[in-house]
Amino acid sequence: NWTTTNVVEEQVALIREQVGDKRAICGLSGGVDSAVAAALVQKAIGSQLTCVYVDHGLMRKGETEQVEKDFVAATGAKLKVVDAEKRFLDALAGVSDPEEKRKIIGREFIRVFEQAQLEILQEEGPEVAFLVQGTLYPDVVESGGGTGTANIKSHHNVGGLPDDIEFQLVEPLRQLFKDEVRMVGQELGLPEEIVQRQPFPGPGLGIRIVGEVTKDRLDLLRDADAIAREELTAAGLDRDIWQCPVVLLADVRSVGVQGDGRTYGHPIVLRPVSSEDAMTADWSRLPYETLAKISTRITNEVADVNRVVLDVTSKPPGTIEWE
Numbered sequence: 239n240w241t242t243t244n245v246v247e248e249q250v251a252l253i254r255e256q257v258g259d260k261r262a263i264c265g266l267s268g269g270v271d272s273a274v275a276a277a278l279v280q281k282a283i284g285s286q287l288t289c290v291y292v293d294h295g296l297m298r299k300g301e302t303e304q305v306e307k308d309f310v311a312a313t314g315a316k317l318k319v320v321d322a323e324k325r326f327l328d329a330l331a332g333v334s335d336p337e338e339k340r341k342i343i344g345r346e347f348i349r350v351f352e353q354a355q356l357e358i359l360q361e362e363g364p365e366v367a368f369l370v371q372g373t374l375y376p377d378v379v380e381s382g383g384g385t386g387t388a389n390i391k392s393h394h395n396v397g398g399l400p401d402d403i404e405f406q407l408v409e410p411l412r413q414l415f416k417d418e419v420r421m422v423g424q425e426l427g428l429p430e431e432i433v434q435r436q437p438f439p440g441p442g443l444g445i446r447i448v449g450e451v452t453k454d455r456l457d458l459l460r461d462a463d464a465i466a467r468e469e470l471t472a473a474g475l476d477r478d479i480w481q482c483p484v485v486l487l488a489d490v491r492s493v494g495v496q497g498d499g500r501t502y503g504h505p506i507v508l509r510p511v512s513s514e515d516a517m518t519a520d521w522s523r524l525p526y527e528t529l530a531k532i533s534t535r536i537t538n539e540v541a542d543v544n545r546v547v548l549d550v551t552s553k554p555p556g557t558i559e560w561e
């Protein structure tokens with residue numbers, strides 16, 4: 239019979255059998271799947287696991303700290319954090335095209351992660367043979383079911399390693415659906431904020447700034463986004479909405495008035511949606527009260543934002559994200 243306790247026990251045994259006395263690496267994204275996969279593997283093999291978190295500087299407020307502090311506190315996992323904010327921002331400088339941004343962020347991410355893998359290999363030796371991935375059942379079905387290996391090339395960046403390194407994949411969530419993964423995460427004692435986290439795109443806030451991505455704009459968007467999330471949580475709406483992208487229209491300015499003066503600031507877009515699977519979505523009919531609070535707080539508290547607008551487009555024709 240299916241219980242989270244059984245799933246955890248079964249997976250822990252399987253992971254121990256697969257990994258043996260070798261070592262494993264797990265990339266953490268801040269999302270549910272990688273956190274639960276890592277926590278399961280940590281429970282099974284303890285310090286034989288090293289987690290890697292690439293801080294690309296495009297996360298929302300508090301999310302990096304959540305991984306660095308709360309995840310580590312809950313699991314006791316060994317964590318290597320790579321601060322790559324400058325590298326990502328440099329690579330994104332001058333780029334406004336959404337697909338170009340995605341390409342750059344994806345490319346830099348792989349490079350930074352592979353470099354971290356090589357450093358761990360160099361520190362821990364050739365016993366590092368496994369890579370943990372948070373693949374879920376729907377991903378398995380979609381990709382045709384095979385399990386596999388992952389290759390990286392060492393590019394001679396660090397000495398003493400073979401040119402080609404192969405990792406066996408450990409995928410402890412392969413039989414689970416998303417809601418089951420959340421239950422397993424809860425069973426493993428992960429914080430609520432991680433276990434119940436709504437979907438967030440890999441390229442992060444990089445694709446929620448319409449226009450060029452800069453540190454100042456990211457900080458501004460982080461503040462606005464934190465307010466929206468806080469108010470949605472306070473109103474008890476987290477479970478009703480699928481996700482709520484908060485978007486900065488960095489290349490748009492409009493006239494406003496605040497205090498004794500005219501302002502010429504940016505609009506923030508709220509994009510709350512309801513959905514089952516993100517393939518289609520409808521705009522969420524949020525209470526006016528909540529929308530009013532979010533709007534008032536963002537325009538009062540976030541400098542350079544003088545307007546908050548609500549996206550009332552379904553998907554299709556609109557996508558959930560603006561980029």
Ligand code: XMP
Nearest residue numbers: 340437438439440441516553557558559560
């Ligand atoms: P769209 O905007 O296509 O989004 O309606 C559907 C779902 O996918 C997420 N999304 C992404 N996730 N990398 C990701 O990991 C991406 O480049 C990306 N683009 C969109 C989006 O947040 C929504 O949940």
